Amino acid sequence: MAVKFFGQFLVEKGAVSRIDLLQAIDLQEKTNLKFGEMIVKMGLMSSADVERVHMAQRNEDLHFGDMAVKLGIITDEQVQQVLTHQRNNHLYIGEALVQLGVLDKEKLEDLLAAFKKDQQSYVSEKIEIPANIPHKPIWEMVADLTYKMLTRVAGISFRPGPCSIVEKLPSRPVIAEMGFSGAVSARYLLSVSESTRNLVAKAILDEDSVEDEPEEVLDDSVKEFINIVCGNIAAKAAQLGHSIDITPPEIVEDNGSGVDVPQDHTGLMFPIYLSDGEVFELTVFIAKG
């Protein structure tokens, strides 16, 4: 019911053991060298050059290759050469298991097909993001997974509205947020009414009624809902080759006037309409630069 990586799927299906998986991951780590390791192996840089790049990266947030070019150690063409070599020689987890003799190729094909079928429901649908927003595929995926989890986890029927850039979030009874760091630096916020919060709480607590539940538990249900969504966003991002770390969920204090998007962030809002006319919002505050 969640976004998974292939190795996890194989263990869950009993196709490989945890020990087999760890051995395959060890083999992958030895084979799939990082950019800095690969470039030394290819003889394009020395270990001393690598150290120079690492030192410079402490003062400026640049990828290893970009920094090495900036320092004049290698050329853009050499960066491409290394990236191509990494791509062409990448060992996938399934291939590693075949190399170790845990799976044969035919069985791997069958399991890959079963994995794709299992994860089919998490394939993104097209969502339009305004122009000039960086990392568009990530924000499309963030909105898409939120919609899917609203249906599957919270059982809420809704219609997504068009995404737009905003400077302020309207005031809502509950606004829950989590932080993203790594491939993107952003805050994920879900603002809901009391009735939507109660729908989420019923689903999370698996109760028919939440009338007698304390506010703390009801708010906590919204926090847990976004925790599930953001964890699955991190998993989906990893499938797409991006590493995203998340912070624990929190409730945002709203004094009744809404929440301003900080000046050094861009606010991207995805309104969500319910059949009874009510609206709530998914918003991401994306750090500029």
Add this chain to the structure above:
Amino acid sequence: MKSVLIVDDSIAVARQLEKIVNSDDAFEVVAQGRNGAEAIKLCQQHKPDIVCMDMNMPVMDGLTALRNLMQLTPDLKVVMVTSLGGVGDKYTEAIRLGAKDVISKPFEKDNVLEMLKRL
């Protein structure tokens, strides 16, 4: 009957897990913690057979707590119950540190009980 400690910063999830675990006569929830530091304290106090623990928690995260717990009681059966289960690096780190299994959120009752019985 096996004793179970639940560790999750979410009251809602802890309650949901408690309901699932206690629904089977083979298990009994003996305590609940809200972060990794509480997990260590409660393990020393209750000596549970099984710990079901979240990863993404304030004060001390689940992986740090797992590392500490494995040093203190290497035979302890710890299962990570987390929304980050699908992140390959996190899953692998948990297994390497000694977790017996990782369950991704959202989870289903049958899957949780099946996994606990396999331990």
